[in-house]
Amino acid sequence: MIQLEELKSKLMDSDDNSLITYVELFRPFDLANGVEKLEKADQFKLMGRVPPKLSAEILEYLDPIVQYRILNHFEETITSQVLNMMSSDVVADMMLAIHRYQAEKLLNHLPENYRKKIQTLMTFPEDTAGSLATVDYxxxxxxxxxxxxxxxxxxxxxxxxxxxxxxxxxxxxxxxxxxxxxxxxxxxxxxxxxxxxxxxxxxxxxxxxxxxxxxxxxxxxxxxxxxxxxxxxxxxxxxVDDLIDVIHEEATEDIQKLGGSQPLTDTYFKSSVFQLYRKRIVWLLVLFVAEAYTGTVLRHYEETLSEVIALAFFIPLLIGTGGNTGTQTVSTLVRALAVGEVQFRDILKVIRKEVTTGLMTGVSISLIACARAWFLGVEWNIGLVVGITSLTIVLWASFVAAVLPLILHKLKADPAVISGPFITTLVDGTGLIIYFTIAKIILHL
Amino acid sequence: MIQLEELKSKLMDSDDNSLITYVELFRPFDLANGVEKLEKADQFKLMGRVPPKLSAEILEYLDPIVQYRILNHFEETITSQVLNMMSSDVVADMMLAIHRYQAEKLLNHLPENYRKKIQTLMTFPEDTAGSLATVDYxxxxxxxxxxxxxxxxxxxxxxxxxxxxxxxxxxxxxxxxxxxxxxxxxxxxxxxxxxxxxxxxxxxxxxxxxxxxxxxxxxxxxxxxxxxxxxxxxxxxxxVDDLIDVIHEEATEDIQKLGGSQPLTDTYFKSSVFQLYRKRIVWLLVLFVAEAYTGTVLRHYEETLSEVIALAFFIPLLIGTGGNTGTQTVSTLVRALAVGEVQFRDILKVIRKEVTTGLMTGVSISLIACARAWFLGVEWNIGLVVGITSLTIVLWASFVAAVLPLILHKLKADPAVISGPFITTLVDGTGLIIYFTIAKIILHL
The missing domain is CATH 3.10.580.10 (CBS-domain)
Structure with a gap:
């Protein structure tokens, strides 16, 4: 790891050799990390004093805007040299990130033939294979x-x-x-x-x-x-290194979606609070409105509830367990769909597998649930209600969480939209209906 | 995509040329996919009739046990040829998967020098860099x-x-x-x-x-x-291809952990129902027992609840929103920790960022919550309780979800243990305490 204080002190030293010996201890990636943390003036100082080839290598790891700022600060001849040594895909990305007028000026530093190739790369839309290509083959x-x-x-x-x-x-x-x-x-x-x-x-x-x-x-x-x-x-x-970045980004996006937010377009610290807010509030509100119907359900059963207030004790436990089961299933399946392990045509196999697993976890849970009810000292028939409900809710959650991602995949929508919070919300309301229906039957209300 | 029926019909044809012309239309990876779906007898037939070089290439993509079964079925000379043409890392993995006696027999097909190198590869424990290495450089x-x-x-x-x-x-x-x-x-x-x-x-x-x-x-x-x-x-x-597999596996594991289950050791369809059960029931039970204390909390407030039964209507909504907020934050941060974007020393920056975001989402949610209470026709002061509680719970969930993954990371534990279901469960119980405390103050109960 590069030490910022040491780098700064080397920059104070007017001896070029001492600076260059120092930076040569590090790799371009690590130097770029150091450069990012320097003040602008120090960035210019450092990049101007290292050999052009190393400059070009360090620039590859910096943000397009920073690349431009530094390139623009060099003397014309150095700008040319460094720009010509950078990878063509990085150059094309930078050109697209800066103002058109700035890009044109920079492109003039390149030989005509190479410039044309870069301009071709610049025509490919973001997120396409073309936008990742280099012409340095x-x-x-x-x-x-x-x-x-x-x-x-x-x-x-x-x-x-x-x-x-x-x-x-x-x-x-x-x-x-x-x-x-x-x-x-x-x-x-x-x-x-x-x-x-x-x-x-x-x-x-x-x-x-x-x-x-x-x-x-x-x-x-x-x-x-x-x-x-x-x-x-x-x-x-x-x-391959550019595609490894894509693989990383994809996984990050899927994880954020499964967590119930829209994926960030930038890294965590580069995303502003307002961006975080915007990416999160959408689903949060949708789910809030959807969850609000649990209130309607509960109001509907107000009488039952005030007759047997003990039923309320188990609400968070029962719907929580349904949500947990659903989240487990959904995350496993969304990932399996993303890597191509599971397809829509497997839907019956998946349902059988998930419902069987749900039966096993449901029975285990329901035994503990009965024990818990007994422990809380509620009446035995309420314990029975809680036991049967927990099994039913786990089965229901397994089924819904198995089916929804596959259907979304079939409809060419992104299965990661069925996030943990989504399935939890869905199971919350339906779970309450299941709970009170079973309660009314068993308790003869 | 290889058509199983077509492949089978080509196998019935005794003309080797027709079979070979057909298989040459596909890549080894795709052929391996086809082989996996054939019956054992057909697998032997196919692999025995294609040229040894192609056999070796197809074998690379099959499971170690299947590799062994097929190699073992060849005539001795073909076994030798094919085995010598396979990548050394694949051979080493296969040797480790089969019985020691079988491995020794197979290893005798290799020239001494090469055998020794394979035996060295076999000494490296699973999940280490050594276990991925090939000696074919x-x-x-x-x-x-x-x-x-x-x-x-x-x-x-x-x-x-x-x-x-x-x-x-x-x-x-x-x-x-x-x-x-x-x-x-x-x-x-x-x-x-x-x-x-x-x-x-x-x-x-x-x-x-x-x-x-x-x-x-x-x-x-x-x-x-x-x-x-x-x-x-x-x-x-x-x-690089072996390390890409590692990157994929890592992401899969993190997603499964964030979904609240222990990661599967195999692909979805290769995992039995019992394995799914075992990986899921652990956390499900832990969370169930933890969630059970929501019952204790509710029982503690039994009197409040029976006085104002309308408070019960908002329980799933309020704790659900807390859980959703927590899940969003946790999944973003666990991923950022995994790819090294965030470190423990950033904890204050992270808390500030998350709590500020939580304040913004919390205010938005709490406005909608008041509207919802008004809509349900409950008294105005209950609406006030719901509004204040939703803001407080969102802030609380943001804070807890920001802090826990970073602390776990600091303790060298896997931050992905703080899953969506985990944070949801944690916020459920504490959220209820917040809710009833606020209710008691505002409603003077």
């Missing part, structure tokens, strides 16, 4: 020999981010296949690359959703995923 | 020239799973650094490899927890992670 034409390809790699390979594969394209830039560097090394230098190309390559259209791309990559154990446009032309390649 | 001695290294790659590179890096080791097999294939191609053939080696390589000890290894890989954007033993000797390399 190595491509070879199908009619080149191995030798020609190796010469090409020696010439342009220094910048490339994708270093283990060469993508083979045809006359119009269409993707024909892939060759690994290892295969290149193993092959005869005079062979034409088309002879050793693996044609059966997994690729994605630029418009594919990024989660689908991530799923493909993890299913087939890939390390890079070529991206093509509507004319089958290769427009970029996604690297 | 390319290593070069530091004193070799580039030319020698390339010759070595041409000789052994066919099997290697790690194809983009060459790991450089010293006299005793200690890890000295790494060279990418691209750097090899770019370098002068007569250069000694030690001159171009990158010494500052990120590696992990075999005993490191696998999640920590996954975190390192995703933080530093790596595609492979060398694993060393206590003598700094290179014992294997972890590939």
């Amino acid at each position: 190595i491509a070879a034409r199908s009619w080149w020999t191995i030798e020609q390809t190796l010469t090409h790699i020696r010439k342009i390979g220094h910048k490339a981010e994708i270093t283990s594969y060469v993508y083979v394209t045809g006359h119009k830039g269409e993707l024909l296949g892939v060759v690994s560097l290892k295969e290149l090394i193993l092959a005869e230098p005079k062979t034409e690359i088309s002879e050793i190309v693996t044609k059966d390559v997994i690729y994605v259209p630029a418009s594919m959703e990024q989660e689908a791309a991530a799923e493909l990559l993890s299913r087939y154990d890939l390390v890079a995923l070529p991206v093509i446009d509507e004319q089958n032309r290769l427009v970029g390649v996604i690297t | 390319i290593a070069a001695r530091s004193w070799w020239t580039i030319e020698q290294t390339l010759t070595h790659i041409r000789k052994i590179g066919h099997k290697a799973e790690i194809t983009s890096y060459v790991y450089v080791t010293g006299h005793k097999g200690e890890l000295l650094g790494v060279v990418s294939l691209k750097e090899l191609i770019l370098a002068e053939p007569k250069t000694e490899i030690s001159e171009i080696v990158t010494k500052d390589v990120i590696y992990v000890p075999a005993s490191m927890e696998q999640e920590a290894a996954a975190e390192l890989l995703s933080r530093y954007d790596l595609v492979a992670l060398p694993v060393i033993d206590e003598q700094n000797r290179l014992v294997g390399v972890i590939t």
Whole structure:
């Protein structure tokens, strides 16, 4: 971990060597963490004094706005150098985050050919595979020999981010296949690359959703995923590290949704209190209004309740247990749906499994519930009501929590909308109806 | 997607070519999916008729026990061939899953040198970095020239799973650094490899927890992670696809824990009903017993309750809202802790943020709550009690849900233990006390 005080004191030192020796102890990721915590003036000082290559590497981990601020502060020649050394996907993201006029000015620092590629990347909407692609890959034409390809790699390979594969394209830039560097090394230098190309390559259209791309990559154990446009032309390649970020983000979103809020668009500390409020209040109000009908239910049974006030003692316990059961089931199933372990066509299997499990947990719970009622010293028939109700509510919660996420998935809606709080609220009201119905029957009210 | 009926009909056909043309339409992962669904006899038939290389690739995606069953059914020579073509990490996992005697018999099919490496992999405990490592990487001695290294790659590179890096080791097999294939191609053939080696390589000890290894890989954007033993000797390399699996598993576990059950050790359908029961009943009972004290609380206020029965109407609504608020906060924070966005030292910042957000959601909710009370036609002072209580409970839930996960994290316990159901249960009982205290004050009971 980089020590902020030490970094600051090194910055005070006018000796460049001492500073550079110090920063070289750290990796770009860790240095970026340090830079984030510095004041603006110190950020400029530090980034201006480290070699351009390291500058470019550190910038990759910073926010687009900070990237721009720092790039903009360099002398023109340094701006050019650093910008050209940054990964193309990071550059494209930054260009999209800053003002159009600023972006145009910065783009002029890039050679025309590269600029055009970046501009193509900038056309892909956020959250698509295209928006993750980099153009820093190595491509070879199908009619080149191995030798020609190796010469090409020696010439342009220094910048490339994708270093283990060469993508083979045809006359119009269409993707024909892939060759690994290892295969290149193993092959005869005079062979034409088309002879050793693996044609059966997994690729994605630029418009594919990024989660689908991530799923493909993890299913087939890939390390890079070529991206093509509507004319089958290769427009970029996604690297595994970007898809790992997508996997992390997806899990975070699902967890937040299952917790009953809309997912944050930013990290926790970067989200303002107002953003937290906005993401949470929506579901909170919806659920509040839905939960409000428990009041109607209870009012409906007001007479029963005032006759046997002891029934009220068990309300939180019974509906709480229903909610807990539902939450357990929902979270397991939503995750299983997200990773593709469960599909809609499994619905009968899922119901059987969940209801059987619910029967087992329900019986266990209901025995304890009877014991609890006895312990509280209420009448034996109230104990019976509580026992039967707890079993019924657990079964009901298991069933509802099994069915709803699968139906939502089938309707192409996000099953994570069925959150813990959602299922809890649903079971609360219905659970009360179950409770009082059973009570009225058994207690002859 | 592979069609089971079609696959079966191709199996009936005695023409090997037709079968092989058919299976070549699919990837090993998809074929493995098909194989899983076949009867044992058909599994043997299919795997015996496809080329050994494809057999080996399909086997990689099957369960260890199925792998063994199929390997064991081959003729001896085919068993040898296929086993030698499988990835070493998969082989090691299989050996650990089958009976020791069976493993010994199978290991005899491997050349001695390779067998020893597999046996080393087998010594690493589950869930450690070592257990994920493969020995199918390319290593070069530091004193070799580039030319020698390339010759070595041409000789052994066919099997290697790690194809983009060459790991450089010293006299005793200690890890000295790494060279990418691209750097090899770019370098002068007569250069000694030690001159171009990158010494500052990120590696992990075999005993490191696998999640920590996954975190390192995703933080530093790596595609492979060398694993060393206590003598700094290179014992294997972890590939990114295995660590992606770890990332997925971690997220699944956290989601299941946040849903209030212990995480499943297997996928949903591979977990039996009894396993589901066992993973869920523990927390369900703990929470049930904890929730039972709501009964004690209510009994304590029995008199108040029978005097103003309308108070009962709002019990589920008020404690439900508290639970929802708590669940939202807890899930956001547990995830933020898991990905390292939040740490214990941020506790004051987190409390301030959550309580401020809670104040905003609480005020919104409490306005609606007053409206609801008015709507239900209860007396105005009960409406006041409900309004004040809902604000207080939301604030209380926000505070508790902010503090508990951070404290657990500090105590090196898993913050995901503070699940939605846990916080809901906690807020239920305490929420009732808040409710009746406020009621007694305002209604002068």
